[in-house]
Amino acid sequence: MAGEMENVYCFQLGNSDCFKVDRTKNSPEDRRRAFSTGSSESLKLYRTVETEYASELEKYIHQLLDAKRAENGEFFHVAAQELDLAIEDARAFVDKVQPVIYQAEQLRKESRLNEVVVEPCDEIFQVYQRLRKVRRDRYLIEQEIAFLESTIQVAIGRNAAMRGVASWRWQDRYTIDTERFREEQNELYQRYKRSSGSRRFCLERVDLSKAA
Numbered sequence: 001m002a003g004e005m006e007n008v009y010c011f012q013l014g015n016s017d018c019f020k021v022d023r024t025k026n027s028p029e030d031r032r033r034a035f036s037t038g039s040s041e042s043l044k045l046y047r048t049v050e051t052e053y054a055s056e057l058e059k060y061i062h063q064l065l066d067a068k069r070a071e072n073g074e075f076f077h078v079a080a081q082e083l084d085l086a087i088e089d090a091r092a093f094v095d096k097v098q099p100v101i102y103q104a105e106q107l108r109k110e111s112r113l114n115e116v117v118v119e120p121c122d123e124i125f126q127v128y129q130r131l132r133k134v135r136r137d138r139y140l141i142e143q144e145i146a147f148l149e150s151t152i153q154v155a156i157g158r159n160a161a162m163r164g165v166a167s168w169r170w171q172d173r174y175t176i177d178t179e180r181f182r183e184e185q186n187e188l189y190q191r192y193k194r195s196s197g198s199r200r201f202c203l204e205r206v207d208l209s210k211a212a
Helices: 028-036 054-064 080-108 122-156 180-182 186-192
Strands: 006-013 018-024 043-051 075-077
Touching: 006 028, 006 054, 018 080, 028 043, 028 054, 043 054, 043 075, 043 180, 054 080, 054 122, 180 186
Parallel strands: none
Antiparallel strands: 006 018, 006 043, 018 075
16 A cells, blocks of 8 residues: 555675665665674665655565565565566556556445446457456466475474474464444444454456357
């Protein structure tokens, strides 16, 4: 989501092909000095990108370089040229998609829009076709992810972890029984409830075999 300008920065560990990619609202040099304390090798600022989509840019770069991530999760073993390419690819993608995503988010929050049915142009219909395909691909990928994760989980079994692969970590989660709260404390429920409605995006089903 669009916000205030932040810095996505890259620190290089000494002269090695090892970099840290992170973000900060403050000066990257201040972060560098803080990280360098107690380090046997010096960190130097390799490059920085100022953007209003810092969170999205950082995450996208991390995903592009995930196969090069170090064991501590904070650094990437990657050549400078490959890092630069990942940054430029991420910037191009984020700068293209985030303004559109932001516009769509604002439209979802508007309760009153023109109740008019518009006709799609060829470009939008191609986007629709692409969306149908990507949604299908996502479903198939999610099923494979579930299978692969479950395979590792079953292999770990009731043990705590599998070295260098994964671990079980218990996480407590608490929720409020809203139905019971409304029945027993209706006055408080009415006082503190908040509307969180939004427009729901519904994709129409078109026979794509006849649309070609």
